[in-house]
Amino acid sequence: MISIKNLHANVEDKNILKGLNLEIKPGEVHAIMGPNGAGKSTLGNVLAGRDGYEVTDGSVTLNGKDILEMEPEERAREGLFLAFQYPVEIPGVSNLEFLKASVDAVRAHQGKPALDSVQFLKLAREKCKAVNLDQSFLKRGVNEGFSGGEKKRNELMQMMLLEPSLCILDETDSGLDIDALQVVAEGVNAMRDANRSFIVVTHYQRLLDYIVPDYVHVLANGRIVKSGGKELALELEEKGYGWLESADNGAA
Amino acid sequence: MAEQFHAQQLALATEQARNPLLAALNAAGQQAFAAASVPNRKTEAWKYTSLHNLLTGDFQRTASQSDLTAGLREVATLGSLKAARLVFINGQLSSELSDALALQQVTLFSQADAEQQALISQHLGTVLAHASSNNSGSAHLFNDLNNAALNDGVLIHVGKNQRLEQPLQISWLSSNNPQPFSITSRLLMVLESGAEATLVEHYASDEQPQNSFTNALTELVIGDNARLQHYRLQLMQEDALHIGSTHVDLARDSQYSAFHLGLGTRLTRNDIVVNHNVGGSHCELNGVYIPQNQQLLDFHTCIEHKVPHCTSNEVFRGIMNDKARAVFNGRIHIHPQAQKTLAELSNKNLLLTNTAEIYTKPELEIYADDVKCAHGATVAQLEEKAMFYMQSRGISKKEAEVMLSFGFINELLEALPHEDIALVLRPLLAHRFGRDQSLSRHLLENETAGLSGENA
Ligand SMILES: Nc1ncnc2c1ncn2[C@@H]1O[C@H](COP(=O)(O)OP(=O)(O)OP(=O)(O)O)[C@@H](O)[C@H]1O
Ligand SMILES: [Mg+2]
Numbered sequence: 001m002i003s004i005k006n007l008h009a010n011v012e013d014k015n016i017l018k019g020l021n022l023e024i025k026p027g028e029v030h031a032i033m034g035p036n037g038a039g040k041s042t043l044g045n046v047l048a049g050r051d052g053y054e055v056t057d058g059s060v061t062l063n064g065k066d067i068l069e070m071e072p073e074e075r076a077r078e079g080l081f082l083a084f085q086y087p088v089e090i091p092g093v094s095n096l097e098f099l100k101a102s103v104d105a106v107r108a109h110q111g112k113p114a115l116d117s118v119q120f121l122k123l124a125r126e127k128c129k130a131v132n133l134d135q136s137f138l139k140r141g142v143n144e145g146f147s148g149g150e151k152k153r154n155e156l157m158q159m160m161l162l163e164p165s166l167c168i169l170d171e172t173d174s175g176l177d178i179d180a181l182q183v184v185a186e187g188v189n190a191m192r193d194a195n196r197s198f199i200v201v202t203h204y205q206r207l208l209d210y211i212v213p214d215y216v217h218v219l220a221n222g223r224i225v226k227s228g229g230k231e232l233a234l235e236l237e238e239k240g241y242g243w244l245e246s247a248d249n250g251a252a
Numbered sequence: 253m254a255e256q257f258h259a260q261q262l263a264l265a266t267e268q269a270r271n272p273l274l275a276a277l278n279a280a281g282q283q284a285f286a287a288a289s290v291p292n293r294k295t296e297a298w299k300y301t302s303l304h305n306l307l308t309g310d311f312q313r314t315a316s317q318s319d320l321t322a323g324l325r326e327v328a329t330l331g332s333l334k335a336a337r338l339v340f341i342n343g344q345l346s347s348e349l350s351d352a353l354a355l356q357q358v359t360l361f362s363q364a365d366a367e368q369q370a371l372i373s374q375h376l377g378t379v380l381a382h383a384s385s386n387n388s389g390s391a392h393l394f395n396d397l398n399n400a401a402l403n404d405g406v407l408i409h410v411g412k413n414q415r416l417e418q419p420l421q422i423s424w425l426s427s428n429n430p431q432p433f434s435i436t437s438r439l440l441m442v443l444e445s446g447a448e449a450t451l452v453e454h455y456a457s458d459e460q461p462q463n464s465f466t467n468a469l470t471e472l473v474i475g476d477n478a479r480l481q482h483y484r485l486q487l488m489q490e491d492a493l494h495i496g497s498t499h500v501d502l503a504r505d506s507q508y509s510a511f512h513l514g515l516g517t518r519l520t521r522n523d524i525v526v527n528h529n530v531g532g533s534h535c536e537l538n539g540v541y542i543p544q545n546q547q548l549l550d551f552h553t554c555i556e557h558k559v560p561h562c563t564s565n566e567v568f569r570g571i572m573n574d575k576a577r578a579v580f581n582g583r584i585h586i587h588p589q590a591q592k593t594l595a596e597l598s599n600k601n602l603l604l605t606n607t608a609e610i611y612t613k614p615e616l617e618i619y620a621d622d623v624k625c626a627h628g629a630t631v632a633q634l635e636e637k638a639m640f641y642m643q644s645r646g647i648s649k650k651e652a653e654v655m656l657s658f659g660f661i662n663e664l665l666e667a668l669p670h671e672d673i674a675l676v677l678r679p680l681l682a683h684r685f686g687r688d689q690s691l692s693r694h695l696l697e698n699e700t701a702g703l704s705g706e707n708a
Contacts, residue, residue, distance in 0.1 A: 048644045051636060076646035088641040092659025092666075097697035101655065102645035104694070109646070117697060141659070142641075158645060 001026045001197045002047075002166050007058035009046045016042045018222035019058070024166070027194040031208055031233060032201045034219035035241050040201045041085050043219070044170045048082040049075050062166060076102075077109035079165035083155040083172045085201075090142035095154070098142045099124055103161050127160045130190075132183045148175035156187050167191070168199045173207040185210030205237040218244060253307045254290040260312035262286055264434060265401035268314065271362060273369055274402050277377050281399025288393035297389025300579045300611045301550040305518045306493050311434045311465040315342035321427060323458030325349065328423050330454055330485075331676035335421035338406070342426055342464065343435040349423075357420060361405045361438075368407055376405075376440050379471040379499040383525050388554040388583055390523040394495045398436055398469040405438030410447040410478075419450035419483075419670065424468065425457060426492055432463040439470045443478035445503075450481040450670060455488055455496070462492035470498045474506040476530070482510040483673055487680070490517045490547055497523040502533035502562075509536040511668055513677070514551065515684065516543025516576060524553040528562035528590070535564040540661045542684060543576035550579040557590040557623075566597045569661050571685075572608035583615040584627070590620045597627040602634065602660050604653070651694070654686040658695050 002024045009017040016039045024030055032040055046053045047060065049072035060068050067075050090098070100120050107114060115123065121138075128135050131153040143151050152172050159167055169188070173181055188198065188211050200211060208216070208230060216232040217224045218241065225244050226232065262285060269278040290307070291298035318341040328339045328349045338358050339349035345360065359368050377399060384391035410416060424437050441451060453470065474480050484498060494517060500508050514520055526535045535555060543549040555564045570578050584595050601610045614627040634656050642652035658681065665681070668674040679696055686692025 048640075050640050050644075071649070072640060072643035073646050073648050076644055082644055084641065084644075088637050090638050090641070090656065090659060092662040093655050094697070097655070097694045098642070098645070098647075100697045101647050101651060101694035102642075105646040105648065105651075141663075162646070 001028070001063065003061045005059045007046070007060065008056045009042060010054045010056055011042060011052065016222055017046065020219070020223050022217070022224060024197045024199070026197055027192070028215065029192065029198040029200060029211065029213045031213040031216045032199060032219050033203065033216065033233065033236055038219045039222045040219050041170055044082050044168050044201065047075075047080065047168060048072055073105065076162070077106050081159050081162055081164035081167050083152075083159060083167070083169045085170040087143050087151040087155055089144050089146075091144045093142050094138070095140055095142050096121070096124060096138040099138075099158065099161060102158065106162050124161065127157045130160060131157045131187055132180070133157065149177060149180045152176055152184065153180065156184055160187065160191065165195060166197050166199070168201070170201045171203065173202050173204060181207065182210065205233045208233045220244065254292070257307045258290055261397055261434070262400070264312055264314070265397060268401045268403050268436065271403050273361060273364070273372065274376075277399050278402060281396050281402070284396035285393055285400045288396060291392065297392065297552060297581070300577065301519075301521055301548060303519070306465060309465060309493065310432045313431060313433050315344070315429050315433045315435065315464075316431070317427075317429050318342040318344045319427065320346055320348060321458055323460070324425050324427060327425060327456045327458060330421060330423065330452070331680065333419070333421060333452070333676050334672055335419040335452060337421045337423065339423040339425060340437065342429070342433070343437060353418070354420060357408060357416065359407045359409070361407060364407060368409065371409060371442060372407055372440065375442055375471065375473050377471075379473060379501045379527070380469065380497070382501070382527050382556070383499060383554075386554065386556055386585060388525065388585070390497065390525050390552055390554050392523070394467055395469060395497055398438060398467050401436045401467070402438055403436070405440060408439070408441040408451070410441075410443045410449050412444040413446035414444070415447070416449040419452050419673070421452040421454055423454040423456065424466070426462055426464040426466065426488065427458050428460040428462055429464070432465070435464055435466045437466060437468045440473075441471070441480070442473045443475050443480055445476040445478060447475065447478045450483070452483040452485065452673065455486045455494065457488045457492050459489055462489045465493040466496070468494065468496035470496070472498070472500045472508070474500065474502050474508055476504040477506060478503070479507040480509070481669060482508065483670070484510065484512045485677075486514045486520060488515070488517055490545060492517050493519045495519075495521045498525070500526045500535075502526065502528050502530070502535065504530040505532035507534045507536075509669060510538065511664070512539035512551070514539070514541040514543070514549050516541065516547035516549040516578075518546070519548050521550040522552065524551070525556065526554070526564070527556045528558055528564070531559050531561040533562045537564065537566040538664055538667070539568040540664055541568070541570040541578050541580070542573070542661070542681070543578050544573040545576060546574070547576045549576070552581045554583040554585065555595065557584070557586040557593045557595060559589060560591045560593070562590065563594040564596070567664065568599045569601070569664060570599075570610060571602045571604060571657050571660060572610055573604040575605070575607045577609040578611070580610070580612045580629075581615065582613070582627070583617065584625065586618045586620050586623055586625070588619040591622045593620065593623040593625070595623070595625045599629040600660075601629070601631045602657065603631060604634070604657065651686070651691050654691045655695060657685045658682055658692075
């Protein structure tokens, strides 16, 4: 599915990712945990192709294709989806027109038939219901004035509409109340299948009770410093990150 | 160059003005215009607005042809807006495009009866005259020129407590002529106490390259408790030159809500002056300007708070593309006796290219101490964060730009009190940003999906 090899990346001339390796097979769920500022969101931004995140070494292939030379929209059309840690507010652009533009672009690229306005509206309403957002959110500006939890659910709704093959969830659980957490977890679980993979970035072991990962990684100082099964999350919960030597010194 | 323009326009004005009812105004206008000098770069109120295209344009005659073309017929419908319609082509009334309802509600100065003549004599030029005492730069020689050349105009009189059910649309259209020409247009609207109306002033042309210079002047007299919604839409082809002024008098507890739209031409200058003359009046002044190519579009607004207990709220937004230049000068003048004034002014600008320009200047002049005022102006480019967010959802960079640009002004469109007009303007503006239809199609999704107005 996605293969990340020896990835080095700079932000504003600062070296943030320092030789990161990660291999994800179709159908797998990988959780990434790690201290604040370790580079988790940077990884998401680099994979999604954000301007200003400069890859200085290494390679990334998605379904066999080198994505590092692609524009962000091409990566999205190739099936990569990043649920933002901080979704962006876009006043004046309605959620519905934004979603339609997005789904049209992705479906066209993937050779799927276009949805007309009526079909799309029906689908969008279904997905609203699935993430427990009122349909009035379709009419509002993109994320405009949404509460923290509503923004996260809106991200999830987009993911459901786009049906990506690789979903990167960057702290989609933070800021969610207990019920919303369940809704998000159910949404993700419903989308799990043999051809779709997930990277779930989180600080809380609790999420992983709902979305049970195949692997748990610790990202510290720009690299994966430890990998394990779901029990690693429990261990981290108990001990913190201090015991992982390389979390502090991050040898180059 | 300036002298020649000045002399030619004075000669043309003297030749045009023939209506005895307007003789005094014409004479005063001719005198004032003759004495005034043409603004240049050193004239504060015209510092960034070059008159070059006007001065070199040979506009020394009126139209010789005003044919009704298919293009104009289409333009006049204003996207099939439901309205009572009065249409002028190159300054001449087109009875074919005007409808009976409008002709009932409106009188031409040349056809006014005794009572209407009295109304014209009482008000015409008086709203405008306030501007010369407030030193805002909005009392300029083009107003004098309008007075000087005026031969006919439109009077709209809405009687006491009368309410016009439909918007009244006045379309001032222009079409190409063999030689460059001048159009003088004038509108006087008087709302008696308690009256209510919606006025749509529509300046447009067919798609041919235009060679007209329009000097447009609108005076609005809004009586006690009266309410006017005013839309002034400038949708001309970009070669049409336009200098227009709107002057508004507000009486006790009256309301002026306005939306001014300028698409931009090689020269468009708009002055808007609102006079709070009696307490309790409210002014909601909004506008959008979106010049492109090498266009030059200037809005000078001035709100005069002369008395206590009045409020004004002004929001203008601009998007400049290509090598366009826009000027926004928003003045709020609070006179010493205007205590308890609430006034707000916001001007936000978006530059789509490195070669586009905006000169924005909010001007607050406050001479009273017990007032609440706020103003702000910003200039920005498209937000990287928002662009990335949209692209990360598969939307192309170009379409994202179009959607974000449109979104920037869409907030004002959505706030328009008259929904029909918003419906007409949305596609028009969407296509302006997405010159290629595939880039603008998603902007109209709400309408096609039938979502607007529906309560989910
Ligand atoms: N645009 C930027 N300019 C400068 N530094 C940046 C920028 N973006 C990220 N960084 C820095 O890169 C480092 C990694 O940030 P990143 O957001 O990837 O951390 P994170 O692991 O997601 O942390 P958190 O758990 O707090 O979300 C931080 O030190 C951050 O300050
Ligand atoms: Mg982060």
